[in-house]
Amino acid sequence: MIKVMAFLTKKDGMNTRDLIEYYENQHVPLITRLAPIPNVYKRNYILGKDDSSTKDDFDIVTELVFPDRGAYEAWVAKMYAPHSGVAEDELNFLDRSRTRSYVVEEHVTSE
Template sequence: MHKILLFMKRRPDISVEAFRDYYETRHAPLAAKYSRGVTRYIRRYVDPQPHPETGAFIDGPDVITELWFADEAIYRATLAYITTSLMPDDIVEDEKNLFDRASFRIATVVERETDFG
């Protein structure tokens, strides 16, 4: 499975609850319209926790969105598109209602799993 991760922060004037509600009820359905070839579209909402040595977790994302692809060609094409092009106008306009767009970060992952079985 190939994955693209999107790390995003909410606009500072929007509460956590309002952010999550808007993403689920408005933005995710809109984004799904443009998600041809995506096999899973997951939103992982971050609940920051303190660290005993470094303190509060204050600079991380509010959501980590995962786009999963079974087809490598579609994954590579999508990655090329989202790293070189702006999203369609209706997506960009909707993102302005929700996100601090300057905070967006895009990454891919190589996964390794330890079997504790």
């Protein structure tokens, strides 16, 4: 199993409700049309930030789980292939310069 955690930052001027609306109703359908859906594809939105005067490092934690590294690499290749539209669409709601993602090793105490 390969797990990826992506830390994403909304573009300046976008509120959290608009961010969620766009990601869930525009971006997710684009992603799911391009390649098989990962075993897990979760978006976790940090709430209560719109009235904050401080700028946090990220607004969304996206969690992706793949059966193996090959499946992950094939998925990434499809997402960011020329003319896939993913990178261009991300410009509509994300500050891509602040995106960070990591392959992680998960240790679970309880589920």
